[in-house]
Amino acid sequence: MYGKIIFTILFTVFLVATQLSFISGLPAGFSNVNLILVSLIFISVIGGSKFSVWWAIGAGLFMDILSFLSFGTYLLSLVAIALLIDFSLKKWFTNRSLYTFLALTILATVSYSILIKLSSYLMHFLSGSGFILILNEKFWTNELSQLVLNLLSVAVIFYFFNLLSIKLKPVFLIKK
């Protein structure tokens, strides 16, 4: 039990450090990958709703400590997305196929982007400082590249996970 908690904390610190320092410095658009979101999708599907919400709280808290947005922005956004994924898994997606993962990635990436930008805009608006949101071609290209890279990451991790585990493989009941 304690071993699992310590492993989860270390894994979360590693993921957040990778996202903050490693991925943000990568060249040629690779900095658009959102490893935290990708991990949250897998954790939600594999670990279940309770574990995913706790993980979202932990990761969000650590991100908020390291971020300059209002405290709670990442925490609330990640928890909201964990709940949204959980709801979608229960209501709409009955299987655990690649298509389910890809659909969840689209849902999570778009929701995350909207939530973070909205809270960022609100924070700047309330503090009276100017916030410049330029909805030009570069902005949309960036958003699209983030979505595409997240989808690619999820697909790669999905196939890699399938090589190591049978948890996401379809099960067929054969009548003998």
Add this chain to the structure above:
Amino acid sequence: MPFNLNGMPKINPIKIIFFVAAIVLLIFLHYVKILAPVENMLVKITSPIFSGFYLASSYLRHTYDEQAGKINLAEENEILRDQVNNLINENVKLKLLEEENEILRDQLGFFSGHNDKYLISDVISRSGFDSSRPNQTLLIGKGERDGLRPGLVVLGGQGIVIGKIISTKENLSEICLSINPECKLAATIQNEDKTSGIAQGDLGLTIKMNFIPQTKKMAEGDIVITSGLEQNIPRGLVIGSVSQVNKENNELWQSAIIEPLIDFNDLTIVSVLLPS
């Protein structure tokens, strides 16, 4: 899996209340500063990890840039290609060390001729968690505990202005680069007229100086420096050079595009000028 009559998944209200209470409690504990020691300790412990990860990322970026450059070169020099590729990794490692050495020497060289106090810090992230604005902000692993506060000017190699601190935490600071539209610097063009104005980032690519009267003369290549009108930012720090002058006879004002004299992609170490 439990569902209600409408086909909606059943929600356990106690569980929801428990999670909401945990989140509200965490946010509350942060704002009343009870979490502050834990937060500071966490940042302090993980800061070296961030620096290491950022250096590894910079190494990859350099390798990528080197490779991209070498591939073009290889097309022109096929005979040398194999030899060059074998030396790339070794070159990149040596160059990284050399660049880091040069940056430190530049900064030491610049500050040895000045009486200003400064603080050197490692960069730990570019743009933080917000990838939608790449190359517009930097995070450094020094903060209020080291005497940093918003408004202080940040310098790269040879004392060239790269931006300003916009927010600080106990052990962290956020820098907006001078090409960031949210970054404004009081500037003067070094020419006969000593034209002054506000240099503001333009689309995360260049710096723009607006609202310059038509009567003021300026030319491409003029050096732009800090005007000293801002608190804690002394006069005479180089911001960049004028690369384009936009002057229309029917307009009331003219503007200038300023090219930064430093490559923001190569920043791994920066200096913050402390108030004297």
